[in-house]
Amino acid sequence: MQTSRVQLALNVDDLEEAVEFYTKLFDTEPAKRRPGYANFAVVDPPLKLVLLENQGAGGTLNHLGVEVASSDEVEAHEARLVGAGLVADEEKDTTCCFARQNKFWVTGPDGERWEHYVVLADSETFGISSSASGPGARVCCAAAQSSSAAEQETQMDDTTSIRDAVRRRYAAAAIEARAASSGAVSCCGPSAFGACGPTGQGAFGAALYGEDEGAAAPGAVAASLGCGVPTAVADLHPGEVVLDLGSGAGADVLIAARRVQPGGRAIGLDMTPEMLELARSNAASAGVDNVEFVEGYLEEIPLPDATVDVVISNCVINLAADKHVVLREAARVLRRGGRFAVSDVIADPGMDAETRADMAKWTGCIAGALTDDAYRTALADAGFEHIEIIETHRVHAHAAAAVIRAQRSATPSSR
Numbered sequence: 001m002q003t004s005r006v007q008l009a010l011n012v013d014d015l016e017e018a019v020e021f022y023t024k025l026f027d028t029e030p031a032k033r034r035p036g037y038a039n040f041a042v043v044d045p046p047l048k049l050v051l052l053e054n055q056g057a058g059g060t061l062n063h064l065g066v067e068v069a070s071s072d073e074v075e076a077h078e079a080r081l082v083g084a085g086l087v088a089d090e091e092k093d094t095t096c097c098f099a100r101q102n103k104f105w106v107t108g109p110d111g112e113r114w115e116h117y118v119v120l121a122d123s124e125t126f127g128i129s130s131s132a133s134g135p136g137a138r139v140c141c142a143a144a145q146s147s148s149a150a151e152q153e154t155q156m157d158d159t160t161s162i163r164d165a166v167r168r169r170y171a172a173a174a175i176e177a178r179a180a181s182s183g184a185v186s187c188c189g190p191s192a193f194g195a196c197g198p199t200g201q202g203a204f205g206a207a208l209y210g211e212d213e214g215a216a217a218p219g220a221v222a223a224s225l226g227c228g229v230p231t232a233v234a235d236l237h238p239g240e241v242v243l244d245l246g247s248g249a250g251a252d253v254l255i256a257a258r259r260v261q262p263g264g265r266a267i268g269l270d271m272t273p274e275m276l277e278l279a280r281s282n283a284a285s286a287g288v289d290n291v292e293f294v295e296g297y298l299e300e301i302p303l304p305d306a307t308v309d310v311v312i313s314n315c316v317i318n319l320a321a322d323k324h325v326v327l328r329e330a331a332r333v334l335r336r337g338g339r340f341a342v343s344d345v346i347a348d349p350g351m352d353a354e355t356r357a358d359m360a361k362w363t364g365c366i367a368g369a370l371t372d373d374a375y376r377t378a379l380a381d382a383g384f385e386h387i388e389i390i391e392t393h394r395v396h397a398h399a400a401a402a403v404i405r406a407q408r409s410a411t412p413s414s415r
């Protein structure tokens, strides 16, 4: 009896034509036909062939998969792959390709998406209706859309799935940090996710902070997952409003809050509730009260325009799917002339796909870091000037931590 088979999902320009071709190729009639969609359950060789009508994208790969016979098998594959260091994006009881499914996704080094899935039941709709919300509401496979709509969907899907993967990773890190009475969280992620990159423990985390900074926020610094100390280069002054993008356990927010007293305040923005809880508890222990921790995304900062004097961040922007959106948001919330002073990972130029995948394992840069040139361009496009990028230390054979500073253009005309 057939227990599992590889799935190949192709985009086709003309569904009728493609069905005719593949019926001949595999000497098999389609198992399912719906508007814009067909699939073939080919017995020999064992293959689930899916055709998605996506005009303009015909002949390209939509995604790949492995169809299995039960939810237990989906879970077993997920456990195996997560154990092997891959990041799984889980979708339970979702509707995709006219079927209710349990599944998870992993992404290959060139961005190719692989799902492991089981079909639970037939569905009358292609995906979950667009009015639904939550992760399962993403319309799968982007069938029967115009190519520009499909591209937008893919971009949104990338952002959402990368954020989900990053959030799971840092929720686990926060829980581990809280549990560890010694504060012994390994760098760039909890120990459960593996050790640091080749350059060792000094490349990330608490080891980068000086004694004074450690004393200012002991618990938070111990749980730091950063690759620098942005407050050391941000030149903070009393009375300023500082925003930390991806504040994690709160170390840089607490250090900044002390520096901007009296009259100033520091805001930490993070999307992971477990991290926000940890940061608030660290703030209470440190006795710092001119701080606020806000839940939200770097890509949609929940603050009004021009309300911040300084944006800091520590090893977070590299995690975002679209750094351009993040930098534009940073520029939007900064007052004119406001400062951007972050630590981040910079990729060496000319990195190949294999190295990029390897770096993801070492540094947690799931979405990949920008090169020096690309960072400068993205900052300038977002409206920054006086851009300065200084490498501080290597975090990988092909990537370095860097201090990145820039200034929001002071005049509207220079933007």
Ligand SMILES: C[S@@+](CC[C@H](N)C(=O)[O-])C[C@H]1O[C@@H](n2cnc3c(N)ncnc32)[C@H](O)[C@@H]1O
Pocket (backbone or CB within 6 Å): 163, 166, 167, 170, 188, 223, 224, 225, 226, 227, 245, 246, 247, 248, 249, 250, 251, 252, 269, 270, 271, 272, 275, 296, 297, 298, 299, 313, 314, 315, 316, 319, 320
């Ligand atoms: C590498 S940790 C760094 C935390 C902190 N800056 C530090 O130095 O310890 C990344 C943090 O950024 C948050 N984060 C990552 N991507 C984010 C996004 N797109 N929006 C909001 N927070 C994000 C994660 O939840 C996590 O707390």
